[in-house]
Amino acid sequence: xxxxxxxxxxxxxxxxxxxxxxxxxxxxxxxxxxxxxxxxxxxxxxxxxxxxxxxxxxxxxxxxxxxxxxxxxxxxxxxxxxxxxxxxxxxxxxxxxxxxxxxxxxxxxxxxxxxxxxxxxxxxxxxxxxxxxxxxxxxxxxxxxxxxxxxxxxxxxxxxxxxxxxxxxxxxxxxxxxxxxxxxxxxxxxxxxxxxxxxxxxxxxxxxxxxxxxxxxxxxxxxxxxxxxxxxxxxxxxxxxxxxxxx
Amino acid sequence: xxxxxxxxxxxxxxxxxxxxxxxxxxxxxxxxxxxxxxxxxxxxxxxxxxxxxxxxxxxxxxxxxxxxxxxxxxxxxxxxxxxxxxxxxxxxxxxxxxxxxxxxxxxxxxxxxxxxxxxxxxxxxxxxxxxxxxxxxxxxxxxxxxxxxxxxxxxxxxxxxxxxxxxxxxxxxxxxxxxxxxxxxxxxxxxxxxxxxxxxxxxxxxxxxxxxxxxxxxxxxxxxxxxxxxxxxxxxxxxxxxxxxxxxxxxxxxxxxxxxxxxxxxxxxxxxxxxxxxxxxxxxxxxxxxxxxx
Numbered sequence: 001x002x003x004x005x006x007x008x009x010x011x012x013x014x015x016x017x018x019x020x021x022x023x024x025x026x027x028x029x030x031x032x033x034x035x036x037x038x039x040x041x042x043x044x045x046x047x048x049x050x051x052x053x054x055x056x057x058x059x060x061x062x063x064x065x066x067x068x069x070x071x072x073x074x075x076x077x078x079x080x081x082x083x084x085x086x087x088x089x090x091x092x093x094x095x096x097x098x099x100x101x102x103x104x105x106x107x108x109x110x111x112x113x114x115x116x117x118x119x120x121x122x123x124x125x126x127x128x129x130x131x132x133x134x135x136x137x138x139x140x141x142x143x144x145x146x147x148x149x150x151x152x153x154x155x156x157x158x159x160x161x162x163x164x165x166x167x168x169x170x171x172x173x174x175x176x177x178x179x180x181x182x183x184x185x186x187x188x189x190x191x192x193x194x195x196x197x198x199x200x201x202x203x204x205x206x207x208x209x210x211x212x213x214x215x216x217x218x219x220x221x222x223x224x225x226x227x228x229x230x231x232x233x234x235x236x237x238x239x240x241x242x243x244x245x246x247x
Numbered sequence: 248x249x250x251x252x253x254x255x256x257x258x259x260x261x262x263x264x265x266x267x268x269x270x271x272x273x274x275x276x277x278x279x280x281x282x283x284x285x286x287x288x289x290x291x292x293x294x295x296x297x298x299x300x301x302x303x304x305x306x307x308x309x310x311x312x313x314x315x316x317x318x319x320x321x322x323x324x325x326x327x328x329x330x331x332x333x334x335x336x337x338x339x340x341x342x343x344x345x346x347x348x349x350x351x352x353x354x355x356x357x358x359x360x361x362x363x364x365x366x367x368x369x370x371x372x373x374x375x376x377x378x379x380x381x382x383x384x385x386x387x388x389x390x391x392x393x394x395x396x397x398x399x400x401x402x403x404x405x406x407x408x409x410x411x412x413x414x415x416x417x418x419x420x421x422x423x424x425x426x427x428x429x430x431x432x433x434x435x436x437x438x439x440x441x442x443x444x445x446x447x448x449x450x451x452x453x454x455x456x457x458x459x460x461x462x463x464x465x466x467x468x469x470x471x472x473x474x475x476x477x478x479x480x481x482x483x484x485x486x487x488x489x490x491x492x493x494x495x496x497x498x499x500x501x502x503x504x505x506x507x508x509x510x511x512x513x514x515x516x517x518x519x520x521x522x523x524x525x526x527x528x529x530x531x532x533x534x535x536x537x538x539x540x541x
Contacts, residue, residue: 061423086429098424100417107413108428114410115429 011070012037012198013058013167018067020050020057020222027053029222030067035167038196040189042209042230045219051202052095054219055169058200059084059092072166086115089166093156095175101145105136105155108144112159125162132188133158150181157188160197168192170201174208186212210234250382252504253497258388258457260496261395265450266473267480267488268399269443275419275483276439277332279340283323285470286348286355287444291316291451292461293359296366305372305456309394312452313445320444323347324437332422348466355463363460391453398446399489406485415439419483472512475519481532490531 011034020028028050035041043051056062058069060081069076071088084090100108109129113122130137133154139147144155153173160168173189174182186208192199193212203209210216210230218226218239226239233239266288273281291312298308327343330336368387375386406412417425418435426432447470454469455461473492480491495518499511507514522530 059427061426080426080431082426082429082431085427092427094427098421098427100420100424100428102420103413103416110410111413111417111428111430114413 010073011035012039012072013200014068014070015054015058016068016070018054018057018069019065020053020062021065022053026065027222028057031217031219031222031224033217033224033227035198035200037198039215040193040199040201040213042213042216043200043202043219044204044206044209044216044233047204049219050222051219052171053222055092055171055200055202056094059090059169061092061094089116089164090169091160091165091167092169093159093171093173095171097152097156099144099147099152099155102143104141105144105147106140108155109158109162113162116163116165118163122162129158129161132161132191149176150178150184153177153181153185154188157185157192160192164195164197167198167200170199172202172204174203174205182208206240207234248382249504250380251384252500254384254392255388256497256500257493258392258395258496259499260493261392261399262450262453262457262492263469263473263476263496264399264489264492265395265446265453266470267477267492268402268485269447270474270477271480271483271485271488272415272439272443274477276415276422276436277328277340278334279328279331279337280344280474281323281328281440281443282341282345283327283348283351284344284443284447285466285473286351287316287319287323287466288447288451288454288470288473289461289463289466290319290351290355291448292455292465293355293364293451293463294448295452295455296364296461297359299367305368309449309452312448316448316451317441317445319351320440320442320447321437323444324440328436328440329433352463352466359461359463361463363462365460366455368456368459387456391457395450395453398449399485402442402446403485403489411435411438468512472515475515478519479522479530481529484529484532487529487531491529494530 013035015031015033018028018031019026031054033041043054045051053062057064060076060079071084071090076084079088085092100111103111106126109126110122113125135151136154136158139151144152147155173185177185182205189199189212201209201213210233213230216227216230216233217224218233226233266284269284270281273279273284294312294315295308298311299305303311323344327347328340331340331343372387376383377386377389406415414425414430414435417428417430418432422432425435454465476491476495477488479495480487480489495515502508502511502514
């Protein structure tokens with residue numbers, strides 16, 4: 001897919017000088033980043049760098065101390081999380097996946113579809129989803145809480161298929177998964193990328209994220225210290241030693 | 248005679264169950280107890296009695312009560328719970344809703360007096376009964392039971408099968424996750440208060456029709472007893488509230504039948520303490536209640 005630098009077109013998601021604090025602790029300190037429509041951007045950094053906090057603040061799950069976030073050209077400061085999800089199509093999948101454990105797999109998908117049906121009947125939407133995730137079809141009537149970690153991650157990705165978001169924010173999609181499942185998850189995400197889905201993901205699995213993303217930002221102690229294309233950052237061995245604590 | 252007492256117990260139990268389901272719905276989505284609920288149930292009886300006195304038919308009176316009590320439930324949510332949603336605010340919301348209930352009680356006593364107010368039912372309705380195997384059953388009581396069961400079945404189906412029900416269950420599990428699914432958590436909580444309070448209002452009128460009068464005592468007596476029934480059945484579990492209500496209703500009726508009526512109230516509270524000690528999740532909860540998981 002021909003991809004153009006975000007610098008050359010208007011940003012779909014535009015985070016400007018974002019600050020987030022937990023009491024006296026400043027978790028995010030003046031972060032600015034952009035994601036263009038159809039682009040895949042990764043935020044990498046060591047544990048505790050403020051990556052998850054940044055994503056949570058973008059979708060208004062936690063209050064911002066200061067700074068601005070624009071989505072599709074509109075400021076999001078006073079828009080509640082559920083409106084960003086339902087009306088604006090901002091789908092955030094947190095680290096713990098946040099599937100509704102007491103609801104069945106099918107009910108989880110139906111809630112996602114009901115929020116943004118996009119003119120497509122639920123039956124048709126699930127047909128496509130179960131084509132990609134036959135395991136979920138087998139478990140359609142089971143509570144989501146009974147699924148394994150990998151299956152729950154599949155369910156969160158299936159939610160993005162049943163009602164495609166305008167932007168998908170993923171927090172640690174490979175966390176706690178076996179190497180085989182990580183490969184499966186990234187295969188699905190590559191498929192999303194081919195479809196032109198805009199994605200912003202946070203990852204501790206730095207190499208997987210940089211190989212996957214068009215561009216990436218490196219976060220350290222709440223501040224963006226470096227940015228560039230995934231390929232360029234991957235080739236920068238100094239970056240790994242200096243900021244990511246890996247060799 | 249025994250059969251008649253058991254039916255009486257089931258009728259009373261269905262009203263307990265209606266009130267207990269209101270407590271459990273609110274507890275389910277907020278993890279908090281609404282102490283104004285019993286007084287809203289009490290108020291339902293007075294509005295019903297007055298509506299009938301002003302010429303409303305029983306169905307119209309029921310509808311009016313459910314609308315007024317439902318609206319009052321929205322007010323309780325706004326005043327006593329909206330600002331106190333955090334997990335640290337259990338005591339604040341409990342105190343606020345308790346105070347709200349006391350205000351309702353005081354206003355009722357100032358408006359209608361402290362003595363019970365009789366409901367004016369047509370004589371034909373009062374004496375109508377059905378005979379089955381030689382036993383007479385009051386048509387009014389059977390109607391109350393029938394409508395209560397229909398309401399609870401409708402509530403169960405709504406929670407299990409509808410989009411609103413899925414949203415309520417989603418919020419009950421996690422308000423944060425629900426909001427990430429695009430669910431307006433505040434709207435769902437409002438709807439839960441509306442439903443719970445409308446059902447309590449219905450139970451209030453039904454009790455006034457069953458006993459022949461509205462009384463300002465019932466919020467503290469029967470309303471709070473329904474709270475015990477919720478705990479006995481399983482906090483946050485609709486089925487538990489239903490089965491717990493019927494069980495306590497029948498056991499109370501049998502206690503009266505066998506001459507232990509004076510001990511019925513104490514028995515319910517002791518039973519609740521016993522259940523909480525040996526099975527904190529309640530007798531009928533299908534899964535661990537939120538309280539037990541905490």
